Amino acid sequence: MSFVTLARIQKSFGHAAVVKDFTLAVERGEFVTFLGPSGCGKTTILRMIAGFEQPSAGVIRIGGRDVTHLRANRRAIGMVFQAYALFPNMTVARNIGFGLKVAGKPAAEIEARVAEMLALIKLPDLAGRYPHQLSGGQQQRVSLARALAPNPQILLLDEPLSALDARIRVALREDIRALQRKLGITTIFVTHDQEEALSISDRIVVMHAGAIEQVGTPAEVYNRPKTRFVASFVGTLNTFAGVVADPAAGALRLGETTIFTRAPIEGARAGETRMLALRPEALSLEGAADGANALRVVIEDASFLGAVVRLKARFGDTILLADVFNAVGLALPQPGETVELSFRREDVIVLEGD
Amino acid sequence: MTRGRFGAWAAAGLGAVYFLLPLIATFEFSLRMRRGQYSFDAYAAVFASGGFQASFLYSTGLALATIVVAAALVVPTAYFVRLRLPHLAGVVEFITLLPLVIPAIVLVFGYIRLYGSSSFLPLTSTSLGADALLMFGYVGLGLPYMYRSVDTALQAIDARTLTEAAESQGAGSLRILFQVILPNIRSGVLSGAFLTFAIVIGEFTFASLLDRPAFGPYLQRIGASRAYEPAALAVIAFALTWACLGLIQLVGGAPQASTRR
Numbered sequence: 001m002s003f004v005t006l007a008r009i010q011k012s013f014g015h016a017a018v019v020k021d022f023t024l025a026v027e028r029g030e031f032v033t034f035l036g037p038s039g040c041g042k043t044t045i046l047r048m049i050a051g052f053e054q055p056s057a058g059v060i061r062i063g064g065r066d067v068t069h070l071r072a073n074r075r076a077i078g079m080v081f082q083a084y085a086l087f088p089n090m091t092v093a094r095n096i097g098f099g100l101k102v103a104g105k106p107a108a109e110i111e112a113r114v115a116e117m118l119a120l121i122k123l124p125d126l127a128g129r130y131p132h133q134l135s136g137g138q139q140q141r142v143s144l145a146r147a148l149a150p151n152p153q154i155l156l157l158d159e160p161l162s163a164l165d166a167r168i169r170v171a172l173r174e175d176i177r178a179l180q181r182k183l184g185i186t187t188i189f190v191t192h193d194q195e196e197a198l199s200i201s202d203r204i205v206v207m208h209a210g211a212i213e214q215v216g217t218p219a220e221v222y223n224r225p226k227t228r229f230v231a232s233f234v235g236t237l238n239t240f241a242g243v244v245a246d247p248a249a250g251a252l253r254l255g256e257t258t259i260f261t262r263a264p265i266e267g268a269r270a271g272e273t274r275m276l277a278l279r280p281e282a283l284s285l286e287g288a289a290d291g292a293n294a295l296r297v298v299i300e301d302a303s304f305l306g307a308v309v310r311l312k313a314r315f316g317d318t319i320l321l322a323d324v325f326n327a328v329g330l331a332l333p334q335p336g337e338t339v340e341l342s343f344r345r346e347d348v349i350v351l352e353g354d
Numbered sequence: 355m356t357r358g359r360f361g362a363w364a365a366a367g368l369g370a371v372y373f374l375l376p377l378i379a380t381f382e383f384s385l386r387m388r389r390g391q392y393s394f395d396a397y398a399a400v401f402a403s404g405g406f407q408a409s410f411l412y413s414t415g416l417a418l419a420t421i422v423v424a425a426a427l428v429v430p431t432a433y434f435v436r437l438r439l440p441h442l443a444g445v446v447e448f449i450t451l452l453p454l455v456i457p458a459i460v461l462v463f464g465y466i467r468l469y470g471s472s473s474f475l476p477l478t479s480t481s482l483g484a485d486a487l488l489m490f491g492y493v494g495l496g497l498p499y500m501y502r503s504v505d506t507a508l509q510a511i512d513a514r515t516l517t518e519a520a521e522s523q524g525a526g527s528l529r530i531l532f533q534v535i536l537p538n539i540r541s542g543v544l545s546g547a548f549l550t551f552a553i554v555i556g557e558f559t560f561a562s563l564l565d566r567p568a569f570g571p572y573l574q575r576i577g578a579s580r581a582y583e584p585a586a587l588a589v590i591a592f593a594l595t596w597a598c599l600g601l602i603q604l605v606g607g608a609p610q611a612s613t614r615r
Contacts, residue, residue, distance in 0.1 A: 079522040150523065
């Protein structure tokens with residue numbers, strides 16, 4: 001049985017439904033990320049798991065226990081907030097020990113646990129500092145230690161890296177993941193940053209307008225986006241329409257050109273229009289291997305980005321982006337030149353819906 | 355000096371003269387009690403007067419009681435309105451502003467009518483009852499200042515997030531209020547307390563109509579019967595008020611080290 005289950009959760013504020021029929025099961029020790037744009041309902045779901053919001057309908061279970069109507073302070077969860085939320089009147093040590101004091105632990109035990117947590121977050125010398133004497137990154141580490149100190153059942157992270165600068169953000173997200181693996185704690189992380197989600201998660205829940213668009217591993221979500229929204233939100237993607245020519249053979253017509261997918265196009269009929277997607281890095285200048293697809297395009301621009309060169313090419317009315325590695329001696333096509341861009345059948349993504 | 359700068363200095367100077375000249379004149383007059391030379395005789399007379407000491411102590415005690423009751427009433431109210439009943443914020447704000455709109459004389463006649471000797475709760479019949487009534491009246495008078503100070507402090511600390519952080523650590527409402535919220539809005543509570551103190555110490559209407567031996571009525575009596583002592587008392591009252599404002603600056607406005615990023 002899953003450790004955290006959310007069954008048909010709904011949440012409305014007045015007449016506005018912000019979460020619609022949300023169902024998800026999280027396994028013990030799993031790191032799950034809710035990814036989506038602002039206002040998609042990801043933080044609202046996290047707040048319902050924490051007990052700060054009540055669902056309008058549905059059931060929340062943690063460790064097999066129905067906690068839907070349990071008060072937040074009885075749920076044994078650890079939460080890290082975007083704004084750190086350290087208690088300004090308390091030192092770092094007192095902040096970390098707060099939950100243990102609330103639980104009535106003896107002073108010696110609190111002291112030992114605080115020291116252990118400070119070592120874990122690599123700030124052993126800051127026990128006596130106040131929050132305003134710490135940098136943003138240090139504050140968020142202390143916030144993480146405070147959340148973990150009472151040994152919570154689950155760890156909830158509400159955009160904990162958003163307020164930090166880029167370098168600290170990358171370092172801290174690696175530390176969070178390492179800590180989570182070390183402690184084996186079930187973790188739910190909320191972010192709108194796709195790179196963060198892809199780099200840190202066991203599974204990603206992509207959300208849009210209060211509903212789940214796709215649940216999958218980072219590789220699944222990136223390589224096999226199910227919907228146009230997921231395709232556009234996670235990474236850069238070329239999307240264009242194709243007319244199904246032979247569903248069993250996976251053949252589609254793009255103007256005069258025919259391309260093939262790796263498998264039959266399920267549920268499609270000949271003559272139907274389907275939205276297709278291709279990652280820029282799937283396109284190559286190196287000519288089509290046997291069985292691969294190819295499009296003749298006109299180069300409009302080439303941008304040097306360091307390790308890769310991004311080509312902007314026109315195929316009929318569609319603009320395609322192609323990322324090619326910046327190999328030594330690479331002869332870049334010039335604007336106006338007609339070239340062939342090839343891609344494997346496996347790289348063609350047929351999107352659901354429109 | 356540029357023309358704009360000269361204008362600013364001139365405006366500031368004019369304002370300073372407008373406010374300081376009467377005060378300096380009052381102070382100068384208060385020193386003239388001894389014929390032909392300046393002295394602090396008027397101040398000595400005031401401090402030696404039993405009426406001054408008794409009325410000042412009475413008003414100080416009343417002010418402290420007012421502050422305790424007002425803080426006990428306002429802090430939880432402002433906290434729970436901000437946290438759980440934000441839709442009532444406008445109504446509560448309106449209620450807290452009423453003492454600024456309704457004249458004190460109207461309020462005190464209302465109190466006498468409600469709690470007079472022939473009412474269901476005849477507070478004015480006993481000295482202790484009248485003291486309590488005066489104190490509750492002062493709580494009302496200080497409400498606009500106390501509520502605003504506390505509410506602003508709550509806004510500044512993001513009380514909602516701190517509360518949620520404490521709840522996620524297992525803390526209940528009382529622990530959160532006393533161990534997390536109150537210590538972090540201390541400067542707001544103290545600001546409200548000092549403003550309340552300044553109001554209570556010189557208040558006349560309530561104390562006079564309830565016939566209480568407070569500092570305000572004493573000031574009025576002295577002013578009606580003496581020449582130099584009222585001027586000395588006015589300067590003392592100014593000094594007390596300024597001391598309160600200075601304490602607010604000291605406690606509430608002390609620059610805190612900014613958060614490093």
